[in-house]
Amino acid sequence: MKIKVTINGDVYERDVAENRTLLRFLREDLGFTGPKEGCGAGECGACTVYFNGKTVNSCMVLAAEADGAVIETIEGEAKDGTLSKLQEAFDKNNAVQCGFCTSGMIMSAKELIRIHPKPTVEEIKEGLEGNFCRCTGYSQIIEAVLDATDQLDKKEGLKYAGK
Amino acid sequence: MLENSDPAQLKYVGKAARREEAIDKLTGAAIYVSDMILPGMLYAQVKKSPHARALIKRIDVSKAQALSGVRAVLTGEELNYKLGLYIVDKDILAKKEVRHYGEAVAAVAADTLEIAKKAVDLIEVEYEVLEPILNHMDALKKDAPLIHPDLGSYDYFKPAFSPQPGTNIATWNKMRKGDVEKGFAESAWIVEREYTNPSVQHVPMETHVAIVQWGKQDDVTIWSSAQSPFTVRDLFCYAFKLPRNKVRVLVPHVGGGFGGKAGIHIEPLTAMLSKKANGRPVKFQATREEEFTLLPCRSALTYRIKTGVSQDGKILAQKMTMYWDAGAYADYAVNVTRASCYSAQGPYDVPNAWVDAYTLYTNKPYGTAYRGFGHVEFHWGVERHMDLVAKAIGMDPLEFRRKNLIHPGSTTLSGEVIQEHTGNVLKCVDEVAKAINYGKLTDAEKAREKATGRKIGKGIAALHKAPAMPSFTATAAVIKMNSDGTVHVNVGLMEIGQGSSTAYQQIVAERLGFPLEKIKVTVEKDTDRDPYDWQTVASKGLIMTGNACILAAEDFLKKGYEVAAQVLRANPVDLAHDGEKVYVKHHPTESVAWSKLAIGYAFPNGNGIGGPLIGVGNYIAQGLTNLDKETGEGYPALDWTYGAHGIIVEVDPDTGEYKVIKVASAFDVGKTINPDMVRGQAVGGMIQGLGTATCEGYIYDKAGHLLNPSFTDNKIPTAKDIPEEIETIAVETPQLDGPYGARGVGEHPMISVAPALANAIDAAVGAELVHMPIRFEDVWRAIQNREPIDNWITKTPSGSCRSDPATRLHSPDSAITP
Numbered sequence: 001m002k003i004k005v006t007i008n009g010d011v012y013e014r015d016v017a018e019n020r021t022l023l024r025f026l027r028e029d030l031g032f033t034g035p036k037e038g039c040g041a042g043e044c045g046a047c048t049v050y051f052n053g054k055t056v057n058s059c060m061v062l063a064a065e066a067d068g069a070v071i072e073t074i075e076g077e078a079k080d081g082t083l084s085k086l087q088e089a090f091d092k093n094n095a096v097q098c099g100f101c102t103s104g105m106i107m108s109a110k111e112l113i114r115i116h117p118k119p120t121v122e123e124i125k126e127g128l129e130g131n132f133c134r135c136t137g138y139s140q141i142i143e144a145v146l147d148a149t150d151q152l153d154k155k156e157g158l159k160y161a162g163k
Numbered sequence: 164m165l166e167n168s169d170p171a172q173l174k175y176v177g178k179a180a181r182r183e184e185a186i187d188k189l190t191g192a193a194i195y196v197s198d199m200i201l202p203g204m205l206y207a208q209v210k211k212s213p214h215a216r217a218l219i220k221r222i223d224v225s226k227a228q229a230l231s232g233v234r235a236v237l238t239g240e241e242l243n244y245k246l247g248l249y250i251v252d253k254d255i256l257a258k259k260e261v262r263h264y265g266e267a268v269a270a271v272a273a274d275t276l277e278i279a280k281k282a283v284d285l286i287e288v289e290y291e292v293l294e295p296i297l298n299h300m301d302a303l304k305k306d307a308p309l310i311h312p313d314l315g316s317y318d319y320f321k322p323a324f325s326p327q328p329g330t331n332i333a334t335w336n337k338m339r340k341g342d343v344e345k346g347f348a349e350s351a352w353i354v355e356r357e358y359t360n361p362s363v364q365h366v367p368m369e370t371h372v373a374i375v376q377w378g379k380q381d382d383v384t385i386w387s388s389a390q391s392p393f394t395v396r397d398l399f400c401y402a403f404k405l406p407r408n409k410v411r412v413l414v415p416h417v418g419g420g421f422g423g424k425a426g427i428h429i430e431p432l433t434a435m436l437s438k439k440a441n442g443r444p445v446k447f448q449a450t451r452e453e454e455f456t457l458l459p460c461r462s463a464l465t466y467r468i469k470t471g472v473s474q475d476g477k478i479l480a481q482k483m484t485m486y487w488d489a490g491a492y493a494d495y496a497v498n499v500t501r502a503s504c505y506s507a508q509g510p511y512d513v514p515n516a517w518v519d520a521y522t523l524y525t526n527k528p529y530g531t532a533y534r535g536f537g538h539v540e541f542h543w544g545v546e547r548h549m550d551l552v553a554k555a556i557g558m559d560p561l562e563f564r565r566k567n568l569i570h571p572g573s574t575t576l577s578g579e580v581i582q583e584h585t586g587n588v589l590k591c592v593d594e595v596a597k598a599i600n601y602g603k604l605t606d607a608e609k610a611r612e613k614a615t616g617r618k619i620g621k622g623i624a625a626l627h628k629a630p631a632m633p634s635f636t637a638t639a640a641v642i643k644m645n646s647d648g649t650v651h652v653n654v655g656l657m658e659i660g661q662g663s664s665t666a667y668q669q670i671v672a673e674r675l676g677f678p679l680e681k682i683k684v685t686v687e688k689d690t691d692r693d694p695y696d697w698q699t700v701a702s703k704g705l706i707m708t709g710n711a712c713i714l715a716a717e718d719f720l721k722k723g724y725e726v727a728a729q730v731l732r733a734n735p736v737d738l739a740h741d742g743e744k745v746y747v748k749h750h751p752t753e754s755v756a757w758s759k760l761a762i763g764y765a766f767p768n769g770n771g772i773g774g775p776l777i778g779v780g781n782y783i784a785q786g787l788t789n790l791d792k793e794t795g796e797g798y799p800a801l802d803w804t805y806g807a808h809g810i811i812v813e814v815d816p817d818t819g820e821y822k823v824i825k826v827a828s829a830f831d832v833g834k835t836i837n838p839d840m841v842r843g844q845a846v847g848g849m850i851q852g853l854g855t856a857t858c859e860g861y862i863y864d865k866a867g868h869l870l871n872p873s874f875t876d877n878k879i880p881t882a883k884d885i886p887e888e889i890e891t892i893a894v895e896t897p898q899l900d901g902p903y904g905a906r907g908v909g910e911h912p913m914i915s916v917a918p919a920l921a922n923a924i925d926a927a928v929g930a931e932l933v934h935m936p937i938r939f940e941d942v943w944r945a946i947q948n949r950e951p952i953d954n955w956i957t958k959t960p961s962g963s964c965r966s967d968p969a970t971r972l973h974s975p976d977s978a979i980t981p
Contacts, residue, residue: 037197043875083186083189090185091186098369098659102189
């Protein structure tokens with residue numbers, strides 16, 4: 001079927017199979033490979049994108065459902081070559097290791113900041129619970145979100161006593 | 164390689180530095196093999212065995228072959244190649260017999276993934292189901308069927324392994340130190356227990372993926388999510404009898420490895436499909452379920468430890484028996500066995516020791532390397548055992564550990580004498596004990612206990628690990644200068660998220676005296692163009708490739724100075740440099756810019772000298788030996804990294820539910836190259852260790868079907884599962900032959916998390932946990948079913964007051980503190 005989707009501000013019109021997922025449509029048909037497939041079952045969050053202003057696991061949404069929708073992916077996060085405050089904070093706080101979960105993690109972090117502009121550590125943990133990261137142990141990601149919301153001084157419990 | 168190691172002199176080493184490749188990862192621009200689509204590419208799928216052990220009576224692929232869009236179909240009978248890292252025991256597709264649930268029996272390449280899936284469904288396989296061996300202890304029984312009847316005819320790496328043909332024993336490794344029977348005879352106490360853990364999945368976020376193109380004239384190109392591109396190339400060439408210069412392995416960004424991508428896995432099958440499809444590139448990406456069943460896991464272990472202790476609590480003798488569950492194929496499991504064998508006592512001084520370590524074939528998905536390489540598994544036993552021995556003899560576990568920890572002058576099981584500069588495990592233990600206020604409850608903790616009705620306990624566990632690698636493991640680094648004075652650094656070691664490339668950037672910057680932004684360490688690898696590195700494993704990347712980087716920088720400067728000396732008409736010994744230029748020390752205005760030397764210097768009249776500036780550094784492990792097969796004597800360890808975890812937990816004594824309040828971890832890293840990345844490894848590894856400790860592990864039914872190959876049924880820790888407080892402590896005892904004194908810490912944070920947690924739970928509520936993972940119901944059961952202490956103490960000193968419960972039950976309030 002024919003669909004018309006706005007992705008990161010640009011309009012795309014394509015013919016898609018009824019069973020094509022939004023994730024495969026983005027990655028394979030349009031080349032937005034930032035969203036990743038970690039499980040294909042809506043459990044790991046690596047494929048998280050914005051769908052009409054809310055985050056979804058794009059592996060659990062059909063491309064056909066996105067007809068007329070406004071989608072935002074990680075590729076639209078940096079503007080004119082400048083990292084967003086959130087991306088900047090992830091970089092500065094060493095919140096990236098292998099990077100495979102990163103794009104989904106940034107999308108979910110963005111959403112949690114939208115809901116809680118000054119999130120507590122507990123709210124951050126809750127907000128990122130649906131995004132698996134096997135590398136970082138989450139601490140530096142939590143700090144990045146605190147930093148992005150100008151409250152890095154609140155990181156009690158995440159202590160480093162290195163010399 | 165400790166030059167310039169005075170911290171006050173260091174400009175880049177030990178300081179913060181941003182990860183250069185992070186920007187691509189943060190913007191979605193970083194390309195992983197799973198993102199790649201090549202022109203004309205086909206998609207592969209495999210037909211998998213629904214049985215743990217069965218004979219393949221018939222495979223009918225005719226319907227699959229007839230399906231439109233199918234370009235290649237393969238079965239095992241067509242493929243006469245054997246694979247194996249250390250024992251060559253695996254077919255590319257099962258032949259005649261399947262040996263584990265989920266094993267590949269046939270494969271298809273088709274124009275689309277959908278067609279490939281449909282084609283696989285059309286393949287008909289008739290099996291004769293056989294009784295599987297599922298418990299590795301059953302593999303030892305006299306009447307057990309042989310999983311590899313041809314074990315005696317397989318090729319294997321003879322210096323290190325001893326397969327036992329006619330049995331299910333893939334290798335039997337030994338350590339014999341001192342006189343263990345004499346040690347037991349002299350002991351006042353003997354305590355014996357058994358500890359177990361199941362198979363576990365690595366769970367890299369990117370599942371295994373490869374694209375292979377079998378070109379004309381057997382030129383093969385492989386794009387793989389591999390940790391070790393050169394190992395993939397070399398084992399691939401071994402299997403297919405191809406020269407190394409015909410096979411090229413390219414690895415872009417990798418979505419996590421943790422050891423699961425260290426060897427060769429799906430590349431040969433994908434290659435065979437490409438060859439059969441007339442050289443079209445074929446992509447195969449494992450599904451998450453296949454990651455659990457088709458790809459390898461971490462081996463299960465049963466570990467028996469018998470310890471003899473003197474009246475005053477000094478370990479005199481220890482007999483250890485490890486039964487490792489290889490699963491259906493030996494892969495890395497035999498080397499896990501070997502590495503665990505020579506470290507089996509943990510970081511303790513054991514004067515008389517005896518280890519038998521067996522790797523056993525079973526009908527389960529096979530085991531491979533996983534962060535810690537056996538040490539997560541056997542430290543579970545060792546570090547629980549230390550607490551239980553301490554409890555048995557009425558001594559505080561911390562005091563018992565402090566009395567027995569390995570120290571300068573101790574010898575390891577293989578006979579290496581520990582030096583001051585080897586590292587300081589005692590300091591690691593003391594640091595974490597201090598960080599959790601070991602041995603007492605603070606007022607806040609007492610109030611919390613009162614408010615919640617839960618009991619708070621504190622536990623400690625120590626650890627050690629050396630890289631497990633061939634004695635002659637080698638690597639290299641190449642530094643190439645560009646015409647503007649910037650440099651590229653090529654190394655064969657993969658960046659899989661651990662941050663090595665940033666560490667090399669800092670090391671090269673330090674040694675060259677160039678600013679960080681002038682140095683780029685390439686992340687993507689190409690075996691045709693990058694210098695050789697054995698594998699990205701074993702926590703040896705920083706120390707070995709870091710040293711190669713220093714040597715390459717030395718070579719680079721020497722070559723640069725030679726040309727500059729001619730230009731400046733000076734002796735090279737009178738030259739010095741900064742990030743911009745080389746100059747004469749006593750006439751600093753006499754200088755030549757690096758950019759003028761970079762690709763060859765041109766005199767004003769046009770004459771050229773020099774040429775592109777390239778520095779090369781080779782590094783090979785020094786002084787290591789093979790181990791004696793009967794006694795285990797020899798030098799296996801490049802370096803030892805020590806560490807410890809201290810955990811505070813609160814436990815509901817009625818239900819067994821628990822919550823980790825705090826984890827403090829300390830590692831003797833030698834020298835921190837980048838504090839943020841040390842912490843990234845420390846916390847990331849600790850949480851992965853907490854996953855292993857609390858919830859992860861393979862669960863089978865009685866027929867050998869894996870019941871939990873998904874994130875629904877095999878949870879990993881999420882952001883909500885991390886402890887309330889996490890503290891990381893870097894101890895720094897410089898490694899004399901490490902780059903700026905550094906040693907590896909990639910795997911160590913995952914080791915001994917589980918026993919530290921169990922020790923804390925035991926301290927809180929008295930739960931004799933001997934199996935991990937530690938689920939709430941296991942805690943509840945352990946509280947209910949405490950084994951009488953007499954069952955596991957086989958010798959007691961005369962006049963022992965062991966019957967006094969106060970000496971048996973360790974409670975934080977009554978603990979003896981140092």
